[in-house]
Amino acid sequence: MSDELNYGEVYAPIYEEYTAVQGKVAEVDQTVAFLERYSSGGSALDLGIGDGRVAAPLSERGVKVEGIDNSCSMLELLAKRTDLIKAWQGDIAHFKTEQRYSLVYCVYFTFTLLVTREAQIDCLRSAAAALDDEGILVIELDVPSSDPRVGGQKTTTVRLVDHENTILNVAVHDPLTQNLVSTLLWFSGTSVRRLPQRVRYVYHQELDTMAECVGLELVERWGDWARGAFTEGSKRHISVYRRSSPSSGDLPRQKRG
Numbered sequence: 343m344s345d346e347l348n349y350g351e352v353y354a355p356i357y358e359e360y361t362a363v364q365g366k367v368a369e370v371d372q373t374v375a376f377l378e379r380y381s382s383g384g385s386a387l388d389l390g391i392g393d394g395r396v397a398a399p400l401s402e403r404g405v406k407v408e409g410i411d412n413s414c415s416m417l418e419l420l421a422k423r424t425d426l427i428k429a430w431q432g433d434i435a436h437f438k439t440e441q442r443y444s445l446v447y448c449v450y451f452t453f454t455l456l457v458t459r460e461a462q463i464d465c466l467r468s469a470a471a472a473l474d475d476e477g478i479l480v481i482e483l484d485v486p487s488s489d490p491r492v493g494g495q496k497t498t499t500v501r502l503v504d505h506e507n508t509i510l511n512v513a514v515h516d517p518l519t520q521n522l523v524s525t526l527l528w529f530s531g532t533s534v535r536r537l538p539q540r541v542r543y544v545y546h547q548e549l550d551t552m553a554e555c556v557g558l559e560l561v562e563r564w565g566d567w568a569r570g571a572f573t574e575g576s577k578r579h580i581s582v583y584r585r586s587s588p589s590s591g592d593l594p595r596q597k598r599g
């Protein structure tokens with residue numbers, strides 16, 4: 343599998359159908375209600391905006407949403423969907439905006455599509471710099487599997503089974519880089535689609551540490567968009583950060599005592 347794998351180019355042709363099957367379309371109202379609380383009266387920046395699954399309904403609620411994506415095909419889907427949103431092609435690890443936003447968000451598992459630790463930290467740094475003084479960064483991430491993993495281990499996970507679809511994730515694990523190189527096998531009707539992807543999984547405490555390194559601090563963490571508690575049984579988290587110091591990029595302040 344190529345290191346140049348572009349998630350958006352692979353998934354754009356089936357993204358709408360895929361996210362619907364995965365329940366990501368059904369949960370959009372809750373996602374948008376959650377995000378709207380932090381953006382009311384202001385503006386928002388969607389990192390990895392995709393087809394506008396979240397950004398489009400958020401903008402329909404009156405939030406001025408902008409977005410970045412590195413996939414032309416995804417940006418074309420977005421443009422077909424709405425003309426309310428300014429979006430541009432770019433890398434969410436390295437971006438600079440003239441504007442400052444009340445809310446910057448990176449949802450679904452988009453953050454893990456940055457497959458090195460450095461790229462993930464760079465993304466947090468860029469996001470911190472894009473926040474206005476009271477700005478909030480929201481990141482949604484899956485909790486990595488707690489099954490013991492060893493190097494080179496190949497795993498097959500059942501992602502979904504219903505009357506019409508079976509989705510399996512066949513992955514190879516590299517513990518040195520926390521990378522999972524996987525192929526989703528989506529069986530539906532008589533077709534099988536093979537969808538490659540690569541992610542760098544990250545635990546919530548590592549995310550907090552990376553955020554602290556770029557001058558962000560955790561203010562809330564939830565287990566779902568309905569603000570359910572984040573517990574040992576949670577399959578994902580929604581983490582909310584704000585700037586911990588006036589200038590982003592500072593090292594975290596030392597705690598006293």
Ligand SMILES: C[S@@+](CC[C@H](N)C(=O)[O-])C[C@H]1O[C@@H](n2cnc3c(N)ncnc32)[C@H](O)[C@@H]1O
Nearest residue numbers: 350390391392395411412413416433434450452
């Ligand atoms: C899982 S999709 C999420 C799309 C949308 N935010 C949603 O929630 O449905 C990830 C998106 O991030 C984009 N993406 C992945 N890596 C990126 C990068 N380094 N820079 C910019 N966009 C990226 C992909 O093209 C894709 O549109």
